[in-house]
Amino acid sequence: MAYDATKLKDFEIAEQAEKNMPLPYEWAEKLNLQKDEIIPMGRICKLDFMKIADRLKDKPDGKFIEVTAITPTPLGEGKTTTSMGLTEGLGMRGVNVGAAIRQPSGGPTMNIKGTAAGGGNSLAIPMTEFSLGLTGDLNDIMNAHNLGMVALTARMQHERNYDDAELAKRNLKRLDVDPTNVQFGWIIDFCAQALRNIVIGIGGKMDGYMMQSRFGIAVSSEIMAILAVATDLKDLRERIGRIIVAYDKKGNPVTTEDLEVAGAMTAFMRNAINPTLMSTAEYQPVLVHAGPFANIAIGQSSIIADRIALKMFDYHITESGFAADIGFEKFWNVKCRFSGHIPNVSVLTATIRALKMHGGGPKVVAGRPLPEEYIKENVGLVEKGCENLVHHINTIRKAGINPVVCINAFHTDTKDEIAVVRRAAEAAGARCALSEHWAKGGEGALELADAVIDACNDEVNFKFLYPLELPLRQRVEMIAKEVYGADGVSWSAEAEAKAKMFEENPAYKDFATMMVKTHLSLTHDPTLKGVPKGWTLPIRDVLIYAGAKFLCPMAGTISLMPGTSSDPAYRRIDVDTETGKVLGLF
């Protein structure tokens, strides 16, 4: 039944599977949805969130399963593959199951390669749509966000050019924006390092307002953050209106509502509020909503997708970006707090490859062949690397959840290597399952599926790491020590001044703490593997996303706009002009 993943590339499996993929109205029947709850978009569709949420509002929620991972190599350790595989495995057990994942960003697609759709027999399909903008949510976010900057810069121009009397004729009050204290930038969904730092508004009276400005990658947009955490359209609208774009010359925040642009920004988001429905390669339903990058953003699929998925499915699987120190931490202390959803269990994805890296194996570099240590048996490296696994198990247990460790099997893994991981996981109190979903699809994920079903019967004593009452700097200290394993936190003068200001302002009391930190290490330094000891987390700045209600401490040198490399993926992408098929994307 499964495709031969050792011979077929992911996109070839996808192409085969896509031939029998359910069409929009077939999904309606399969999932017991009303026809008008399906919004077809080519061969995929969106789900009408408001209609489904309203019709099913009295139905009890299904089981809620989160999928996270150990600290990955730069190749990724198959968290999405595991999410898809577990969905397929539960499907094979006859369970009414579905999943929710985030959409990928055009930046990596054009720079490295397409997907983030899983792999082998545990793929989200159709892959081309998934990799190239899906149903337009990222474009909607880009338009909504950039319209805010159009409004800000036009207003600054007109306030410079007109006196108060002229402004009053247009029913405008002077906002008096401080051009040296503009918080908002522009966004674009590519790695456009040339737009990281720019000067805009050059020219005459009618050419805007001259000042420094910047572009970030679209998925780091506050609008994306809002899409991830909004609970409904009303909440989305209110959050968009609270975005702080700048401060006035007295230091008071200027919001999108002050610019009278929040309603129009929301108009661009009217379709994006509806999750997209895709399929696993075995035709289980996958909702796709919100964006990636738990390092620089929340990087979670949306609360809205979870809201309807928990009603539609008896078992709903949601994925948290990157490793447990950032993805799970944000799921736990931010997303669950905002949504009120309590997870039944977490799945912690591990690979022998990543464990070897943490045990001291040589550097893993995308695009270069794997060193021999990763291909041949090396029990010693695995054994030593298990400290990273155990660290993440302990983090998840702090939330009151006993995780299921999933060993995402590779064909080079040996019995002894696997036995070592099982022993370490079980010694740390976790369940453990070997899963061969990549090679065998749902059939290969039955051990994992059974472990998850079993774990869902456990009692969960879910608790947050910190209460919202805890001041920002103490929270960061707690996350750094308890989740990252740091000795403490050091603050730059600018970051500390901002942190104090935010702590003192009662308006920000219920804001979440949204760490910005690399995912390639428990620390802020991507080169440090395993479980580094005796280090301090440096915070260089704190951003405020007042609409999302996030305070974002920035650790290390991470940037909100990645760069395009000297050998970017777009060099290999083309279109077959006879068929319209996109080539070279994967």
Next chain:
Amino acid sequence: MAYDATKLKDFEIAEQAEKNMPLPYEWAEKLNLQKDEIIPMGRICKLDFMKIADRLKDKPDGKFIEVTAITPTPLGEGKTTTSMGLTEGLGMRGVNVGAAIRQPSGGPTMNIKGTAAGGGNSLAIPMTEFSLGLTGDLNDIMNAHNLGMVALTARMQHERNYDDAELAKRNLKRLDVDPTNVQFGWIIDFCAQALRNIVIGIGGKMDGYMMQSRFGIAVSSEIMAILAVATDLKDLRERIGRIIVAYDKKGNPVTTEDLEVAGAMTAFMRNAINPTLMSTAEYQPVLVHAGPFANIAIGQSSIIADRIALKMFDYHITESGFAADIGFEKFWNVKCRFSGHIPNVSVLTATIRALKMHGGGPKVVAGRPLPEEYIKENVGLVEKGCENLVHHINTIRKAGINPVVCINAFHTDTKDEIAVVRRAAEAAGARCALSEHWAKGGEGALELADAVIDACNDEVNFKFLYPLELPLRQRVEMIAKEVYGADGVSWSAEAEAKAKMFEENPAYKDFATMMVKTHLSLTHDPTLKGVPKGWTLPIRDVLIYAGAKFLCPMAGTISLMPGTSSDPAYRRIDVDTETGKVLGLF
């Protein structure tokens, strides 16, 4: 049967009509299309161009009707309303009819107001989708275009940072772009004057390449021009690869193909190549494809839309942007030349209001009440203004087409005013029809429909204004004298130098001349009405769109990035959070 357009606003008529609008698969049946030729996108759909063009390739083309206008007031004179009304009128006569129009830009929608969808009973629906990005083509263009700039700026950074040996490792040859001679800019679909002139690449070695740059409005993008004139996907791919983004230090062009990004840019356009199908308020089919602004762009619906519409319909109506001096001139000498389609007739839309303005009436300003001259009978102003109408009739006759003048009726028009127009039109040799489609839909457009059917039996001796062999400066001279009524052309030193260079290069021999000029006057000065005499057309620059194969002489001070005003439309736009309906857009 018609809605009371004097009581209901356009969006209220649209809302009523949208209740019974055919759904995607109902259109398939209505238009004899195969199910897989319909690509549903919510309640509207795209048409699969390649499948339809291929299936119907041996079918003879239907009659081809172009709709243009006299020089408009800033309010517009109902060219789209007339296109929709004529479609409805022909439909009422039992004719198998359809139309093609361009999609509007987000710039005016957010700055002035939504639509460009016609009005009254002659509307394209659904209006909200139409005004807010439709099926995503503009976003696709934005991504395709900006990816080109990402590739250019990243390449400039890497070429600065690496020596030839390092570049060779990545299989790259130095392109040696001249940073002072970059042609391409970025685009955004808003009026963002603050991005008109910018400095990018500020920072260190990894932050791009510091240079001047600029954003234009999305519809002025060369990718939009290419979408309008490409005849199929292969042609689109080749044209995208020929875009000149910059010149190297020796003055040789550097293209998107040189940057190895043209294939990926085309990948973003794979859906945009398919026209969107909408409906008139009386449920006749309307294809929507490519963009507006015949002043700064080609501003025509696409050749691709015409190609399938001429097969699908016995009578196909296509609209040319703005007045006949720019919209029709580009349809005639560019679009028809590229497509090989020969129009059977042109409809020249006129209103009593615009004729009064040309006759010397007071200034018409959007958003302010109309002066009394426009509301009360004033035969003298109409009579004098008819010189503008006759000028455009004569222009169209130069193409070998005898136009049908359509008086787009307003309730304030009087019998005597209308009689004056009829006399002037007929004296100039044209047919003339009064049309009340705004008030009465197709029923009101029967006189026009009959005149068009009649005119389609005329023999057409279609000829271009100039042969492609004519050098650029002589062509511009000819357009200025024969179409605009100028005495001659003056060239800035820069424009003349460029023109000479283009004339001398055999690579540009078959390029079209694509004028950039205001639509509000026959001249380059928007304040001059009627038929100005004794003036010279100043050309300040010549752009090259080598992918579209356009040389674009820029007349006067017109800019490719409009500005957002001090009282923009977005102030009044919001979303009803109970229903998801967009409010205040129209």
